[in-house]
Amino acid sequence: xxxxxxxxxxxxxxxxxxxxxxxxxxxxxxxxxxxxxxxxxxxxxxxxxxxxxxxxxxxxxxxxxxxxxxxxxxxxxxxxxxxxxxxxxxxxxxxxxxxxxxxxxxxxxxxxxxxxx
Amino acid sequence: xxxxxxxxxxxxxxxxxxxxxxxxxxxxxxxxxxxxxxxxxxxxxxxxxxxxxxxxxxxxxxxxxxxxxxxxxxxxxxxxxxxxxxxxxxxxxxxxxxxxxxxxxxxxxxxxxxxxxxxxxxxxxxxxxxxxxxxxxxxxxxxxxxxxxxxxxxxxxxxxxxxxxxxxxxxxxxxxxxxxxxxxxxxxxxxxxxxxxxxxxxxxxxxxxxxxxxxxxxxxxxxxxxxxxxxxxxxxxxxxxxxxxxxxxxxxxxxxxxxxxxxxxxxxxx
Numbered sequence: 001x002x003x004x005x006x007x008x009x010x011x012x013x014x015x016x017x018x019x020x021x022x023x024x025x026x027x028x029x030x031x032x033x034x035x036x037x038x039x040x041x042x043x044x045x046x047x048x049x050x051x052x053x054x055x056x057x058x059x060x061x062x063x064x065x066x067x068x069x070x071x072x073x074x075x076x077x078x079x080x081x082x083x084x085x086x087x088x089x090x091x092x093x094x095x096x097x098x099x100x101x102x103x104x105x106x107x108x109x110x111x112x113x114x115x116x117x
Numbered sequence: 118x119x120x121x122x123x124x125x126x127x128x129x130x131x132x133x134x135x136x137x138x139x140x141x142x143x144x145x146x147x148x149x150x151x152x153x154x155x156x157x158x159x160x161x162x163x164x165x166x167x168x169x170x171x172x173x174x175x176x177x178x179x180x181x182x183x184x185x186x187x188x189x190x191x192x193x194x195x196x197x198x199x200x201x202x203x204x205x206x207x208x209x210x211x212x213x214x215x216x217x218x219x220x221x222x223x224x225x226x227x228x229x230x231x232x233x234x235x236x237x238x239x240x241x242x243x244x245x246x247x248x249x250x251x252x253x254x255x256x257x258x259x260x261x262x263x264x265x266x267x268x269x270x271x272x273x274x275x276x277x278x279x280x281x282x283x284x285x286x287x288x289x290x291x292x293x294x295x296x297x298x299x300x301x302x303x304x305x306x307x308x309x310x311x312x313x314x315x316x317x318x319x320x321x322x323x324x325x326x327x328x329x330x331x332x333x334x335x336x337x338x339x340x341x342x343x344x345x346x347x348x349x350x351x352x353x354x355x356x357x358x359x360x361x362x363x364x365x366x367x368x369x370x371x372x373x374x375x376x377x378x379x380x381x382x383x384x385x386x387x
Contacts, residue, residue, distance in 0.1 A: 043171075050171070
């Protein structure tokens, strides 16, 4: 379960990929932006700054050595073998109940409700 | 100390410049602008051929920053001299001998180690100079320098990171760095060589301290870094009286290139 492909030790002076996370504006979560090649964290931050913030598109940056990311190796663990659809709300059809409730309260059907089912 | 006469090719008319304040200020602005312009243009030659893609973007961006500083400083000069020349005219319409950049920047950008060595020597010296004009009595300069220093802080971090890596790497990296420092060392101090208008600059509070004080502070800082990295001490400045004149063939070639488009259609609007 905890098997992973991460944690390989860094070799000084050798370029390797660093994943860059950035916050676009205050209050946003950190989101993955892309990656840079660098030999260490200092230069990775320099390059991340050039690639992901020189046009003021970030207010915060992180870099994470890709080798330090632990990757779930067995992707089959993410695919349940049995039907678990009862865990999802998709089975409940709300359209008719909503229409009835609207009629009762005298409200019009709202616009742009393509997602309603 | 160089005499104003050495800068004749500038053809600035200082008639009525009073006690020399305007003349001294113009010379300070022009030397700062030319330094930034020449190193910016020279380092921009790495665009497309940087050691790795990320560094290519980084050095190109730093070079653009320097050109931006030059543009702003030429703008202040335009306001000070007010002889009808705009920033572009100052940047592009002078003969090579009319440029007043320091001799350190007459060196060709060379290999990557030479570029880093030159950037390190220049940025650290420029930082000492910026500190001395940060509280300048010339308000537009003080305001501009406050902005420039925010960018230069990152430039210093970048070049410090690189010189440490080249020095610590040993082998060819260190050998090339040592060769570059040996070639440029005697010219490093030219950035802070006293200007002819220094007494006036001090009297009017345009600079906060003499160039010799800036240079001593700069040498202390560089000396500490070099000792830590096991690099030889910087030699004293050679021929400081000609710190900003008698430019090299490398600069003449650079000048021919950087003025090429401008000269191709005189008076054109781009």
